[in-house]
Amino acid sequence: MPHREATAVACANIAFIKYWGFRDEKLHLPLNNSISMNLAGIESITTVSLTNEHQDSLMIDGVPASQAALSRASHFMDYIRAIAGTDERVSIVSNNNFPMGSGIASSASAFAALAVAASSLFELEMTEQDLSRLARLGSGSACRSIPAGYTEWLAGDSDQTSYAISIASPENWDLRDCIAVVNTQPKVVGSLAGHRAAETSPLQEGRIASVLPRVEKCRSAIFNHDFWALADVIELDSNMMHAVMLTSTPMLFYWEPESILVMKSVQKWRKNGIPCAFTVDAGPNIHVICPAEAQNEVIHHLEQLPGIQNILTARPGQGARLQN
Ligand code: DP6
Secondary structure (H helix, E strand, O other): OOOOEEEEEEEEEEEEOOOOOEEEEEOEEEOOOOEEEEEEEEEEEEEEEEEEOOOOOEEEOOOOOOOOHHHHHHHHHHHHHHHHHOOOEEEEEEEEEEOOOOOOOHHHHHHHHHHHHHHHHHHOOOOHHHHHHHHHHHOOOHHOOOOOOOOEEOOOOOOOOOEEEEEEOOOOOEEEEEEEEEOOOOOOOOOOHHHHHHHHOOOHHHHHOOHHHHHHHHHHHHHHHHHHHHHHHHHHHHHHHHHHHHHOOOOOOOHHHHHHHHHHHHHHHHHOOOOOOOOOOOOEEEEOOOEHHHHHHHHHHHHHOOOOOOOEOOOOOOOEEOOO
């Protein structure tokens, strides 16, 4: 068999308006539109090659992946094999340059890179929209890592209509994400269980009923480069999601004491005139968003706080792409 392989790279993304809870678990159809920024340099690079083995294999960061991770990747490959009309098995080698399971969306960059690499390996003709839909089947938020820059996932109501589009290029607005890493351990409750639990919170209905104006405010803050409007809406939306998490059964409580310290400090710094705002995904690490000009000052302030293990920074990133 000729040795065929394809390699792709994709960024993680940070959600400004969150996806939490699905309308369809199997297809990863969300209940609401969400908006995110791709994170340049916080990436997965994934090579997929054909193998003579009878099963797929998966290496992540140089070690064989857990059975659960392999099953998830293999299940995703089944979608691609069905489209390609083949049952060929693959070997997947994926490397991340950030800690896995730390609230930085490793499943997003992983499945976006895998979608691009695997569809190229099987020579599938796919538009950006097709790739976004495909990546969504691996991990919901992965669909937002396919297009470039700032992206909006149009919730849709079917496999065909649920995908992400770019709403602004990476060059359009030079925001930075300064990620205060307070804990690099894998999270105890993964997002799948969290999405499932969301409907048990009495607050989820209110979050969904009120999300459209937040999506619109966030989108226009990006279009108008209005940082102060963006700050208000991303903190509100993050708090909404964490309020749902905290009131779900089982209860999900992702914050560490240091997370709270960072959130309170960010609010204080903003009152003192520094343009910065926090947002938190399903983990304890705090993403501090700021315009490029404020990055040094924000990092300087973060460095003064106790309990921060590391600070990662990212500018707006490109979409997922093949690597030669
Ligand atoms: C809190 O996309 O990781 O990061 O579809 O089960 O893979 P699966 O979930 P996932 O959920 C992400 C949730 C979030 C918010 C967001 O990115 O919008």
